[in-house]
Amino acid sequence: MTPIEQLIFLLKAVPVTLSISLLSFLLGLGLGIIFSFIRIYGTVFLKYIADGYEKVFRSVPVLAVMFLLYFGLGGYLPIFKDPYFTSVISLGLVSGANQSQIFRSAIGSVGRSQMLAATSLGLTQFKSLRYVILPQALILAVPGLGSEIALLIKDSSYSFIIGVIELMKHTDILRAATRSLVFPYIASALIYVALTFPLATYLDKWGSMKKRELGL
Amino acid sequence: MNVLECRDLTKIYGKVVAVKNVSLGIGKGQTKVIFGPSGSGKSTLLRCLGLLEKPTSGTIYFNGIDVYTTKQDLNKLRAKIGFVFQEPSLFRHLTALGNVVLGLKHVLGYSEDEARRKAMEALKLVKMEDWANYYPAQLSGGQQQRVGIARAIAMDPEIILFDEPTAALDVELKWEVISVMKDLADRGTTMLVATHELRFAKEVADEMIFMDQGEIIEIGTPEQFFRSPMTERARKFMAKLLG
Amino acid sequence: MLFLLNYSDFLINGFITTVQVTLIGVGLGMILGILAALGDIYGGKIIKIIVNIYVEFFRGSPLIAQLFLIYFTLPALTGIRLDVITAGYLTLALNSGAYQKGYLKGAMEAVFKDQFLAALSLGLPLRKILMYVVVPQALRIVIPAWSNELASMAKSTTALIVIGVREFLNTGVSIVAQTFKPLETYLFITIVYFIWIYSMLKILDIVYDRVKIPGLEPVI
Numbered sequence: 001m002t003p004i005e006q007l008i009f010l011l012k013a014v015p016v017t018l019s020i021s022l023l024s025f026l027l028g029l030g031l032g033i034i035f036s037f038i039r040i041y042g043t044v045f046l047k048y049i050a051d052g053y054e055k056v057f058r059s060v061p062v063l064a065v066m067f068l069l070y071f072g073l074g075g076y077l078p079i080f081k082d083p084y085f086t087s088v089i090s091l092g093l094v095s096g097a098n099q100s101q102i103f104r105s106a107i108g109s110v111g112r113s114q115m116l117a118a119t120s121l122g123l124t125q126f127k128s129l130r131y132v133i134l135p136q137a138l139i140l141a142v143p144g145l146g147s148e149i150a151l152l153i154k155d156s157s158y159s160f161i162i163g164v165i166e167l168m169k170h171t172d173i174l175r176a177a178t179r180s181l182v183f184p185y186i187a188s189a190l191i192y193v194a195l196t197f198p199l200a201t202y203l204d205k206w207g208s209m210k211k212r213e214l215g216l
Numbered sequence: 217m218n219v220l221e222c223r224d225l226t227k228i229y230g231k232v233v234a235v236k237n238v239s240l241g242i243g244k245g246q247t248k249v250i251f252g253p254s255g256s257g258k259s260t261l262l263r264c265l266g267l268l269e270k271p272t273s274g275t276i277y278f279n280g281i282d283v284y285t286t287k288q289d290l291n292k293l294r295a296k297i298g299f300v301f302q303e304p305s306l307f308r309h310l311t312a313l314g315n316v317v318l319g320l321k322h323v324l325g326y327s328e329d330e331a332r333r334k335a336m337e338a339l340k341l342v343k344m345e346d347w348a349n350y351y352p353a354q355l356s357g358g359q360q361q362r363v364g365i366a367r368a369i370a371m372d373p374e375i376i377l378f379d380e381p382t383a384a385l386d387v388e389l390k391w392e393v394i395s396v397m398k399d400l401a402d403r404g405t406t407m408l409v410a411t412h413e414l415r416f417a418k419e420v421a422d423e424m425i426f427m428d429q430g431e432i433i434e435i436g437t438p439e440q441f442f443r444s445p446m447t448e449r450a451r452k453f454m455a456k457l458l459g
Numbered sequence: 460m461l462f463l464l465n466y467s468d469f470l471i472n473g474f475i476t477t478v479q480v481t482l483i484g485v486g487l488g489m490i491l492g493i494l495a496a497l498g499d500i501y502g503g504k505i506i507k508i509i510v511n512i513y514v515e516f517f518r519g520s521p522l523i524a525q526l527f528l529i530y531f532t533l534p535a536l537t538g539i540r541l542d543v544i545t546a547g548y549l550t551l552a553l554n555s556g557a558y559q560k561g562y563l564k565g566a567m568e569a570v571f572k573d574q575f576l577a578a579l580s581l582g583l584p585l586r587k588i589l590m591y592v593v594v595p596q597a598l599r600i601v602i603p604a605w606s607n608e609l610a611s612m613a614k615s616t617t618a619l620i621v622i623g624v625r626e627f628l629n630t631g632v633s634i635v636a637q638t639f640k641p642l643e644t645y646l647f648i649t650i651v652y653f654i655w656i657y658s659m660l661k662i663l664d665i666v667y668d669r670v671k672i673p674g675l676e677p678v679i
Contacts, residue, residue: 299577303573
């Protein structure tokens with residue numbers, strides 16, 4: 001295999017790595033928004049649950065969660081026998097806890113007065129959240145979410161351990177096929193850098209620009 | 217003999233000449249005011265005189281002794297030259313009292329009790345004794361600057377340099393800092409003050425020094441400057457300041 | 460879960476290894492982070508570029524890829540062969556140093572900016588400025604970032620499985636291979652991770668609360 005062919009072989013796995021990252025990000029986004037709202041505006045009981053969820057999933061390794069779901073629950077619930085599905089769920093659950101915290105601090109920066117102003121217009125609490133708080137919080141959260149996606153792209157490499165055929169797995173296959181310990185590892189590490197670096201940097205810049213623009 | 221003096225002081229950063237051939241001296245008990253547009257080199261000059269930056273060329277004399285060629289212990293001299301900064305420069309992990317105590321204890325070697333007593337006296341002079349146990353972040357800008365002044369005077373310096381101490385403050389906070397500085401001048405403290413507060417200069421300055429683009433353009437009494445400055449540049453700048 | 464008692468020595472050893480690599484990784488990483496931060500603040504152009512390449516590479520690639528590079532690629536290129544645990548320490552330190560450089564730089568700049576000159580003007584010698592002005596503030600500013608780093612490093616150590624380090628999760632793999640009880644084993648292991656990491660975060664929270672000072676906000 002020429003280096004170009006090897007590179008192409010590695011790049012063929014990028015869509016899988018990105019799709020795991022993106023799907024788990026979206027799952028985490030949904031969980032993050034819901035749980036952050038619950039933690040700020042919810043009833044005592046719901047707050048308790050949201051708080052527990054955040055604490056647990058911020059304090060456990062994602063690989064341990066994958067093992068627990070894939071090897072542990074997989075025996076009882078066949079759906080977890082699918083490594084791709086299990087990876088997305090595990091990464092998403094952990095990311096949800098991270099994103100909940102990102103949104104909580106973003107909502108905190110939007111400020112109480114906005115909520116008061118919205119309710120004074122006669123908007124219901126749900127509508128105030130949906131049309132006033134959330135749009136602002138999303139913008140404030142962008143830099144944090146950018147690093148979260150970057151984190152997920154890197155952490156998606158854990159899914160190779162439970163057998164997902166993504167970039168790290170292709171690297172391993174290439175190593176075995178070419179019997180080289182140099183090119184496959186360096187090339188794949190650089191591909192990851194190329195995927196994460198622009199994302200985190202660009203979103204960070206965009207976030208601060210937008211923030212200034214809106215005076216948030 | 218002047219307490220602090222510089223001759224032909226020049227400071228160059230890279231290619232920028234910040235201060236160019238400046239000579240001036242401050243005698244015991246004198247108050248001198250430096251003024252001039254921002255970027256005129258006032259700050260750099262003061263930092264050089266405060267021995268916080270080394271001039272590119274020229275000599276600095278403290279009580280007649282050439283500081284750099286005779287290789288003096290700079291820290292000992294710095295302790296004798298008080299400095300009040302433009303930006304609030306209080307140590308943020310220490311209370312107002314702690315800020316004043318630090319130098320007394322760790323530079324002058326006072327015991328904890330002595331240092332605290334002396335620090336309280338200094339805080340009283342700037343009317344901040346009631347705020348002794350507050351942290352910088354809990355104080356207004358003007359209060360922080362007064363603590364900064366207390367920190368400097370507690371060391372019993374032979375001269376105090378002020379680098380636009382009111383420039384970063386709101387109008388209503390300026391007066392409290394200025395009145396403290398006036399008190400000090402009235403008590404015979406030797407001071408070199410960079411400021412644009414012309415009323416302060418008029419009331420207490422023995423001499424005013426106008427700087428522009430790193431050079432001294434004109435030196436004179438407040439009366440001269442207020443009546444008719446000799447140079448066109450000083451006249452224009454005075455007119456701008458007086459609105 | 461009682462069958463796990465039969466493996467208690469095994470589990471304890473694995474857990475100790477995990478704690479060890481976490482602490483040493485973060486500790487060595489802090490030294491690297493300080494050097495990188497100093498290089499980025501005071502270094503010349505070339506040093507700055509090197510620091511930034513180092514940081515972006517180790518922040519931008521997965522820990523697993525870095526472990527492979529240090530354990531497989533480095534010996535292949537240089538002939539220096541590292542045992543798994545040394546390779547693990549080295550990789551974690553390099554990884555952590557890249558993350559820690561960011562907040563350490565922030566902390567240093569925050570303290571050095573205006574207060575260094577003020578301390579100098581009082582006549583304090585450099586040693587005392589560091590001791591009484593810079594370090595007490597930098598430590599306070601850094602604690603929250605530090606606790607984040609410890610927690611994330613603790614979670615990351617599971618990646619060491621790919622080069623065969625016998626850390627805590629890996630002991631689980633061996634136990635499952637013998638007992639065929641993955642659910643109980645991994646549940647237990649996950650719970651232990653949670654208790655350990657959560658209490659570490661809590662303790663540092665309490666420490667920070669004790670020493671925190673109004674206006675001295677952390678930089679993360």
